[in-house]
Every structure is written in structure tokens, then in C-alpha cells.
Amino acid sequence: MHTTTPAALSGARWFTSSYSNNQGGECVEGAVLGGGQMAIRDTKDRQRGAFVFEASAWGAFIDTIKES
DSSP, rough: OEEEOGGGTTTTOOOOOOOSSSSSSSEEEEEOGGGGGEEEEHHHHGGGOEEEEEHHHHHHHHHHHHHH
């Protein structure tokens, strides 16, 4: 995982997490990047950049959640 700036993700297509709400709760956006990487950022503070996960790390995270 590494962090990156908003400018580095200018072409990303962001989507809001299905677990986010519009009542001021915890809001998370994601974007699938090239090579299967996944970017995650805080909807309320987009200017802080995003965390970028390699495809294998993101896949392991999702698999772990599915097992819970």
C-alpha cells in the first residue's frame, strides 16, 4: 500500500462505497486502477489523496472480509 496525491489520480473513476451513507457518516470512495490496483479515499477530504493497494493485497483484503 502507498499513498498518492489527487493529481496522480485525476483520471480515476471514483465510486461511493455501498456502506457509505448521506447522513454525515463514514464515507469512502474507491477507484479501480490499472493493473488491478485499488485506490481508497475519504469522501469528505478528497484533497488528502488516497491509499493505493496492489491487486494481490486488495484481493486478500476482500477474501478476508467475505470469510467474516
